Amino acid sequence: DTAVSQTPKYLVTQMGNDKSIKCEQNLGHDTMYWYKQDSKKFLKIMFSYNNKELIINETVPNRFSPKSPDKAHLNLHINSLELGDSAVYFCASSQTGVQPRQYFGPGTRLTVT
Amino acid sequence: LAKTTQPISMDSYEGQEVNITCSHNNIATNDYITWYQQFPSQGPRFIIQGYKTKVTNEVASLFIPADRKSSTLSLPRVSLSDTAVYYCLVVNSGNTPLVFGKGTRLSVIA
Numbered sequence: 037d038t039a040v041s042q043t044p045k046y047l048v049t050q051m052g053n054d055k056s057i058k059c060e061q062n063l064g065h066d067t068m069y070w071y072k073q074d075s076k077k078f079l080k081i082m083f084s085y086n087n088k089e090l091i092i093n094e095t096v097p098n099r100f101s102p103k104s105p106d107k108a109h110l111n112l113h114i115n116s117l118e119l120g121d122s123a124v125y126f127c128a129s130s131q132t133g134v135q136p137r138q139y140f141g142p143g144t145r146l147t148v149t
Numbered sequence: 150l151a152k153t154t155q156p157i158s159m160d161s162y163e164g165q166e167v168n169i170t171c172s173h174n175n176i177a178t179n180d181y182i183t184w185y186q187q188f189p190s191q192g193p194r195f196i197i198q199g200y201k202t203k204v205t206n207e208v209a210s211l212f213i214p215a216d217r218k219s220s221t222l223s224l225p226r227v228s229l230s231d232t233a234v235y236y237c238l239v240v241n242s243g244n245t246p247l248v249f250g251k252g253t254r255l256s257v258i259a
Contacts, residue, residue: 040192069246071246071247077234077251077252078249078251079193079236079247079249080249081246081247081248084245084246092245092246094246126192126193128192136240137183137195137198138193138195138247139195140192140193140194141192142191142192143190143191143192145190
């Protein structure tokens with residue numbers, strides 16, 4: 037069973053469109069994250085949710101809106117897509133504890149044309 | 150969070166031991182040192198984590214000196230499949246997001 041899954045794996049869309057990426061974890065973790073890895077391979081945090089509540093929102097355009105319907109899911113909705121949004125988006129999860137480790141999903145490669 | 154510095158790239162032949170050193174001069178008392186591995190087109194994968202001295206698991210060893218200002222990830226007898234980017238991170242106890250640097254790109258050559 038896949039621990040952290042994302043759909044879709046690839047997403048090609050045009051500028052101005054609205055798209056969503058879904059993430060699910062079956063590890064029973066209480067915290068989920070969205071990271072963005074750009075063309076230069078830098079991996080940066082975008083959002084962090086703990087028990088369905090937003091706890092971290094880095095400097096991300098408000099076109100990006102995360103939604104967590106329950107602890108096992110964290111979806112990312114992007115409005116009015118721009119060329120600069122092209123990147124690989126990774127979902128991750130962890131469990132509150134002394135030495136939490138994060139488990140990453142396989143990533144969603146978003147290409148905006 | 151403490152900033153880390155590690156070599157941009159390393160090359161190694163198959164079967165050799167690879168040591169990747171990371172410096173984290175500003176590490177705090179409650180920080181842990183964690184290493185992740187990332188293959189192309191995949192998400193980062195946890196390798197090992199430690200607080201001090203030495204930690205060993207089935208994949209790697211992590212050596213941390215007493216001052217904890219640096220650490221060394223040791224990969225025994227690497228194979229071609231160990232070719233990846235290795236990230237050294239300093240994390241505290243809690244669900245804080247990981248701060249990734251540029252990592253070390255390890256290329257294993259036959």
